[in-house]
Amino acid sequence: MAQLIADRRDIDFVLYEQLKIEDILKTEKYNDLNRKMFDMVISEARNLGIKEIYPTYKEGDREGVKFENGQVTVPQCFQRAYALFAEGEWIAMAEDPEVGGQGFPWIIRQAAFEYIIGANFAIAGFGNLGHGAAKMIELFGTPKQKELFLKKVYSGEWGGTMMLTEPGAGSDVGALTTRAVKNPDGTYSISGNKIFITCGDHDLTENIIHPVLARIEGAPPGPKGISLFIVPKIWVNDDGSLAEPNDIVCSGVEEKMGLHGSPTCSMDLGGKGKCRGLLLGEENNGLMVMFHMMNEARLDVGAQGFLHASAAYLYAVNYARERLQGRAIEKGKDSTAPQVPIICHPDIRRMLLLMKAYVDGMRSFVLYVAYCFDKKSTAKTLQEKERYNDFIELLTPIIKAYCSERGQFVCEQAIQVYGGYGYTKEYPVEQLYRDCKITSIYEGTNGIQAMDLLGRKLGMKKGTVFLEFLNEIKAAIASAKKIPRLKDLAGRVETALNRLGEVAMHISKTAYSRNMKLAFAYAHPFLEVVGDVTMAWMLLWRATAAAPRLEKLAGSAEQEAIQSKAAKNKDAAFYDGQLKAAEFFITSLLPVTIGKMNAIAAPNPAAIDIHEKSFGG
Ligand SMILES: Cc1cc2nc3c(=O)[nH]c(=O)nc-3n(C[C@H](O)[C@H](O)[C@H](O)COP(=O)(O)OP(=O)(O)OC[C@H]3O[C@@H](n4cnc5c(N)ncnc54)[C@H](O)[C@@H]3O)c2cc1C
Numbered sequence: 001m002a003q004l005i006a007d008r009r010d011i012d013f014v015l016y017e018q019l020k021i022e023d024i025l026k027t028e029k030y031n032d033l034n035r036k037m038f039d040m041v042i043s044e045a046r047n048l049g050i051k052e053i054y055p056t057y058k059e060g061d062r063e064g065v066k067f068e069n070g071q072v073t074v075p076q077c078f079q080r081a082y083a084l085f086a087e088g089e090w091i092a093m094a095e096d097p098e099v100g101g102q103g104f105p106w107i108i109r110q111a112a113f114e115y116i117i118g119a120n121f122a123i124a125g126f127g128n129l130g131h132g133a134a135k136m137i138e139l140f141g142t143p144k145q146k147e148l149f150l151k152k153v154y155s156g157e158w159g160g161t162m163m164l165t166e167p168g169a170g171s172d173v174g175a176l177t178t179r180a181v182k183n184p185d186g187t188y189s190i191s192g193n194k195i196f197i198t199c200g201d202h203d204l205t206e207n208i209i210h211p212v213l214a215r216i217e218g219a220p221p222g223p224k225g226i227s228l229f230i231v232p233k234i235w236v237n238d239d240g241s242l243a244e245p246n247d248i249v250c251s252g253v254e255e256k257m258g259l260h261g262s263p264t265c266s267m268d269l270g271g272k273g274k275c276r277g278l279l280l281g282e283e284n285n286g287l288m289v290m291f292h293m294m295n296e297a298r299l300d301v302g303a304q305g306f307l308h309a310s311a312a313y314l315y316a317v318n319y320a321r322e323r324l325q326g327r328a329i330e331k332g333k334d335s336t337a338p339q340v341p342i343i344c345h346p347d348i349r350r351m352l353l354l355m356k357a358y359v360d361g362m363r364s365f366v367l368y369v370a371y372c373f374d375k376k377s378t379a380k381t382l383q384e385k386e387r388y389n390d391f392i393e394l395l396t397p398i399i400k401a402y403c404s405e406r407g408q409f410v411c412e413q414a415i416q417v418y419g420g421y422g423y424t425k426e427y428p429v430e431q432l433y434r435d436c437k438i439t440s441i442y443e444g445t446n447g448i449q450a451m452d453l454l455g456r457k458l459g460m461k462k463g464t465v466f467l468e469f470l471n472e473i474k475a476a477i478a479s480a481k482k483i484p485r486l487k488d489l490a491g492r493v494e495t496a497l498n499r500l501g502e503v504a505m506h507i508s509k510t511a512y513s514r515n516m517k518l519a520f521a522y523a524h525p526f527l528e529v530v531g532d533v534t535m536a537w538m539l540l541w542r543a544t545a546a547a548p549r550l551e552k553l554a555g556s557a558e559q560e561a562i563q564s565k566a567a568k569n570k571d572a573a574f575y576d577g578q579l580k581a582a583e584f585f586i587t588s589l590l591p592v593t594i595g596k597m598n599a600i601a602a603p604n605p606a607a608i609d610i611h612e613k614s615f616g617g
Contacts, residue, residue: 002318004050005118006310009574010360011042011111014367017545021371024105027378033104041093041104042112048088049115053081057120060261061431065202067253072201072263081123082204086156090116091127092134099138099146100154106377110303110370114363117300118307121435122261126159126199128300132293133160133211137230140281140289148236149209159205162293163194163212163231163267171448173287174223178214178269180277188229190214190248190277191270198442200265201233201250207242208233211293212269212277213286220284228286229277231269247274258434294443295396299369301443302399305407306362308436312414312429313355319427320348320417342417351417355410356577357585361535362403364542369395390465394457397449401524402531404439405446411436450523453530458508466504473497473537480544485557485579489543489586493536496590496597500533503597510603521607522600529600532593539582546578 015021015038024030056077063075085091094109095101117124134153137145152158169176178192190212194200201208210231219225235243247270254264269275281289320343328344331337342348369392376388411433415422422429440446458466474497480490507526510519551557553572554565565572 003314004054004311005314006046006114006307006363007314008042008046010363011114011367012039013542013545013574013578014364015107015111017549018364018542019107019367019371021105021107021374024107024374024378029378030103030105030374038104038108038111041108042115044088045090045112045115048084048090049119052084053116053119053123056081056123056261058428058431060120060122061258061435062260064260065253065263067250067263070249071203072250072253072265073203074263075261078123078204078261081120082126082156085116085123085127089155091131091156092154095135095138095154099134100151106373107367107370110367113303114307114310117304118311120261121304121307122259125262126202126204127156128297129162129199130154130156130158130160130209132162132296133209135296136211136228136280136289136293137209139292141230144238145230145278145280148238148240149230149232152207153209157205159199159202159208161197161199161208161210162290162297163197163200163210164290165194165196166192167195171445173213174221174226176213176215176226178212180214180216180227180229182216183276187276187278188214188216189270189273190229190231190275191273193251194267194269196254196442197265197267199263200267202263206234207236210248210267211280211290213290214277216283223287225284226286227283228280228289230280231275231277235276246276247272257437258431259438295392298396298400298443298449299366301439302401302403303366305404305436305439306359306366307407308432308439309355309359309362309403309407309410312411312432313352313359315427315429315432316355316414316417317343317352319421320352323418325419348417351413353581353584354589355413357539357581357589358406358410358535360542360578360581361538361585362406364538365395365399365534366403368538369399387468390460391469394453394460394465394469397444397452397457398527398531398534400443401440401446401449401527402534404436405528406531407439408433408436446527447524450527451520453527454507454511454520454523458504458511463504463508470497470501473533476537476541476544480540483544483547486540486543486547486582489540489582492586492590493533493540496533496536496594499594499597500529503529503601506601507603517608518603518605521605522603525596525600529593529596532590532596536586536590536593539578539585542578543582546575550575550579 022035025033059077060075066073089102092101093104094106097103130153134150137149153160164173166176180188180190182188212229212231213226214229215225216227231248232246233248235246237243249268250265251268252266256264321341323342324339325342327337328340372388372391376385379385414429415433418427418429421427477490477494480486507519507522550562550572553569554561562576566576
């Protein structure tokens with residue numbers, strides 16, 4: 001097999017040829033780093049992912065999580081893989097050394113994590129949740145809280161979670177009822193029940209630090225009355241030593257469709273009246289603090305969707321090169337013609353290129369957003385910082401929802417490429433498909449993401465953030481137009497972009513009118529078209545970087561010279577793949593997006609008008 005999990009050549013292409021991240025080495029924050037270090041770190045992550053974490057993927061699925069006598073145990077093979085993940089100091093690799101990090105740019109973390117998330121998200125999730133919990137403590141905690149928890153959680157010695165969901169409070173987080181009562185010593189007594197808590201309990205770490213959303217007695221109803229507490233599984237004394245268990249226990253684990261190695265726990269807090277928590281941030285401001293972790297988690301979930309797709313695509317393309325079936329279509333009915341690998345069949349090539357276009361586009365998108373984090377943290381002016389922050393805010397729901405859905409779609413296509421074998425457990429793609437599904441549900445369902453985009457993000461700063469986003473795409477189109485062979489493609493993206501601008505205005509106006517219900521019935525299609533246009537942008541940008549390099553290698557822009565060079569030269573084949581993916585997406589899929597945009601611009605109210613009884617059943 002050529003490549004597993006992620007295509008290293010493609011990662012390097014995005015980092016150095018598309019985004020040109022070496023610019024970051026000129027900034028004060030990162031000028032003591034160099035490309036060699038970046039490459040080494042990504043290679044190390046690749047080793048860890050492929051050699052140590054990936055072998056746990058299938059085994060973890062088969063063995064699953066166990067809940068016996070009140071104890072949660074993860075698959076045995078996770079123990080060593082997690083220990084290596086934590087000991088390698090991966091979890092906080094992009095944090096400052098003072099808090100236990102290694103000071104790498106976020107984009108390098110994201111590139112390295114392709115091999116960790118992609119190898120087995122059930123394991124990566126332990127570290128990612130710990131990171132999110134620690135980051136909130138770093139940003140909003142008291143000096144004592146930082147001293148007690150930060151390094152232990154950033155290092156992975158202790159785990160972390162995020163505790164929002166309750167039986168009556170899923171998407172509607174504001175409906176939560178877990179209670180907090182202030183004690184004379186300044187701690188809070190916590191009581192309530194949480195459900196669906198990822199990594200809520202397990203045997204990988206000696207302690208788990210739970211950020212718990214709860215309502216302080218007398219707090220206002222709804223989201224404005226929610227506070228956030230640090231609730232350790234084992235209470236931590238002032239000197240950092242461990243005290244007694246903190247009356248927060250797992251009462252069961254879910255039997256799920258996929259992600260079997262990841263414990264999804266129901267948690268009882270304060271069943272014996274002895275669960276204590278420490279306020280994180282200010283009273284009644286818990287959701288604002290928690291949003292910090294949720295936004296980080298949303299980006300990780302988008303990456304999770306994309307990486308299931310990346311792994312599934314690599315499996316499918318390799319399988320298609322090996323599986324012999326059928327004869328070349330041009331041989332007609334000649335039954336003496338030899339069988340060919342299925343990659344020769346036009347329909348399989350269509351599916352593979354479809355998958356490749358999405359995987360490439362999503363990789364660029366995910367790494368681009370990661371780069372926005374670095375641009376923000378190295379910005380020289382407040383204005384620049386704000387600009388990148390706005391971009392991250394705008395793109396968060398899109399990355400979460402679009403990459404999770406396209407990730408699942410690519411996994412489904414991979415099963416199709418495998419045929420019947422893909423539907424069996426003997427091959428890996430059915431597990432990728434099952435495991436990927438959760439990405440469109442947790443961290444705020446995709447329906448909620450779409451409402452966030454339409455209801456909050458589109459109108460941010462009177463729509464100027466969205467306009468700025470369109471301007472970025474315009475700039476990429478202008479660059480592509482300078483390359484003769486990309487002129488037509490660039491023109492097509494421009495047409496789609498202009499239409500997107502009109503549609504955005506239209507749906508935004510409708511959302512603030514008496515017809516708001518109608519607009520929100522189209523919130524998800526709107527998110528989808530923004531995602532499609534983003535894919536077209538990313539693929540065109542890739543083609544703009546690849547075309548001159550390819551022509552140089554082939555010594556000509558003629559298709560014949562390019563094809564013959566691509567057959568012999570790996571780099572030429574790679575660059576040709578960039579152009580073909582862009583051509584395919586922009587000419588075959590973008591017209592469908594324009595159709596979808598037309599439907600959004602002339603919305604039909606059937607979904608709103610239909611009577612509940614008319615749904616039948
Ligand atoms: C495997 C797994 C792991 C999880 N991990 C965690 C975790 O670590 N921590 C945690 O706190 N939670 C976790 N969750 C919970 C997860 O975030 C919720 O399941 C999710 O937010 C949806 O809530 P719900 O299941 O109650 O569905 P509901 O809120 O009941 O939603 C059902 C449907 O209605 C739609 N809907 C609901 N409200 C609206 C609305 N106002 N407008 C339009 N549509 C709406 C939703 O989009 C969805 O399609 C996990 C869940 C699972 C399955």
